[in-house]
Amino acid sequence: MMTRRSWGVVAVVIAISAAAVSYFLASLRGSEPTPSAPSQGSDWVSAAAVIAAEEFDRLAGPWELALPADHGVHSEASTELWQVSAHLTDEDGLPVGVQFLLFRIGLAGPDAPPPTSSWEARELYRGHVVLIEAAGSTVVAQERFARGMAGLAGYEANLGELRLDTWSLEFPVQAVPGQWTLNTGPGDIRVELNLMPEKEPLRVDGNAFPFRGYAFSRLRAEGTLETQSGQRSVSGTAWFEHLWGELPIPGGSPVASDRLQVQLNDGSELSVVRSRRLDGAGTPTVEALLIDAEGTVVAFDDAAQLELARRWQGAEAAWPVDWELRLGDLQLSITPVMDAQEHDFMVSVWSGLVQAQGQHGDRPVSGLGTLQLTGYELMAGGAP
């Protein structure tokens, strides 16, 4: 008998994407020190924590997901994240991955007096895009920072448009089941994807965690890649997540997490978070969710069996890029489409396109996914 699990578990699993991603933000070095808070990871972490503590209240009270309004900015939240992970194939059937992320950090709480000048920064945005093409084994990435400002960075409610400079994610303003459009791309490359939800959103249980949000675990994705060598069609599926509140910022915390999202060809999706202590002690823990073709969620938590099968030595760390996974009667081997998907953002991170191959009961299954690995260069005494 299957039952729907409370979304609390969903929340935990989703949260880690925020963790993994905000980790980059947390590691911006060279900014001004904040003497009031002891610096463990970086000063940005301390600064963010101080801002969050002083200006923002923990989100409380009842909350119902309301779309399209909830696609936009929640200025009452200290931190906010939008993330698209697209798992595509090109015209030759070769894997293509697109990762798009936007992170907002509030600098002034909801009770702050109105800004005295339009130049006064009320929020900061950090974004990145990664394009991976198995054909030619290319990985191109770019990250951007901006102050929140109309037309430059932020959300335009009447257009339903989330923007960071020339990158944008447009949500349908009128009808909820309309088409979304992602316009992004590293450097001169243009990526345009039309996204159409294929499942109902999963809602985060905001009572159990200091943040709220939702995930569309499967959107149909169609679009184009435009480079100097011409335009190519791509198609496949995407996964979208949007979270706001007190998101975990693990750059300053003693726990680091890895996140795996897989979209399988039987219509199901898999989300796995593996967390471990940075001091090298303790046993890593695993939280896993399987979302079947009908949208029913089964949480496996620590019943998931996960083995790190192989490491790849990058410039900064030995990243565990091959995973062997067993969740009930689902068994999957996770391998990267190429090993070199380490990104030289503010800290090094491995965030890449992976292939999944295995069995679900007696049926063979396969798919593409996104694996994010963080904190390995910080691990004491070698990574467990």
Added chain:
Amino acid sequence: MKQRIVIAGTVVTLAVAGLAIAWLGGFLPSLSGADPERHRSPTGEVPATEQRPGDPIAGYQALVNEPYVSCGMPYEAWRRLAPETDPGDLLPGREGRNAELPYFLTAHVNADGVEIVSNNCLVCHAARLGDEVVVGLSDTFADFTVDARSVVNQAGRYVRGPAQTAAWQHWADRIEGIAPYIRIGTIGMNPATNLSWALMTHRDPETMAWSDTPLLEPPSERPVPLRTPPWWWMGKKNAMFYTTIGRGDHSRYMLFASLLCADTVEELREIGVYAPDIRAYIESLAPPAFPGETDEALATEGRAVFEANCASCHGTYGESPRYPNLVISLDQIETDPLYATTMTDGSLDRFYEWVDRSPYGGTVRAAPAAGYIAPPLDGIWAVAPYLHNGSVPSLAALLDSRSRPRYWRHAETREYDAEAMGWRHEVLEAGKDAADDPAERVHIYDTTLPGYDNGGHYFGDALSEEERRAVIEYLKSL
């Protein structure tokens, strides 16, 4: 090649010599005074032991305010993870931060100035009954099925700064040591016995120093399923726990609950100062009154049936109560033998010896009997599910073994069934194996699994249906 063998041989010889010396010096704990009989009690009557006096009012204050479990997660992390406290989870008489925390948590500020939130005794020994917290009632719905390390890592994501990190690591290290041994397969079952063994595995009994690596052979990773008995029985019982393992000074035995975090003998001694007060408070507890109607005439009939058939083991109630403190042998009671057997087959004697070697060795003794105590029945209506393993969901089923379900689970809504006398439950067609969803599996009580058997205590089968109804009506008044 030859040389290496010789070297290895030398090492072996030295090790053996070391053993011999240690033996002569009495340093090897497993060989010192190994007398299994010292760690066994006979079935039958449990003799009384004089207890240190205490002040029950001071005991309540200490119970709900003192940091006798001194490690936990930083308050800053807890505040982010936890929802707002349900007003129904607040307890009176709590001071400072504790006044706003749910009953099962206690806050204190550690030596580094970090505010720590820890579980207290009430995590297992209090429960919500309607809108109210009942101290002493064990939680039928307590969930020890998750890996405790998951909670540690979830909290760790919100830990900031060196002082908080150090406090979190201290707690995380201890949870790491015990987590494999305290995870149980069914909601409502309590792994506390195994928790004690796991803590003794990691602590030097003489200094209380913690060791990340086990100092003794660890206990089984499959804790025997147990239902936590209510505290208000302690006033009548001469020994603690189902097998009466807890002999001697109960207040000192209770100190073992502080072993998760107390790293020195001194810390235990400080807790020991107010432990007699907590014991006195526990023994002063009265059960909650049955909240429904009772049929007085039927209850009077039931009392006669009870006194003729049940009182010889469970005692009498009313104006001049009598409680015989009897351990019933496994042959006689026939309930699931796994717990009493593993406690008395020698497989846990190393932990009983640990107790002897601890600073409390002279005043407390771990000596289980090969049977189960016939408990007092005060407040028995609230104690469902029944038997030491909670395998029988209602008193009606306890008194008629033919109606005991093989597979069952508590209903989604927590509603008391005053007819059957137990929390509402569903009878299931199949056991845990048939459930695909792990989240569903932990709700299923499967009496075919080891330790979960629902047989035994067949004494009610010989009564007529009318007599059983009358006894149940009488039991409502206890």
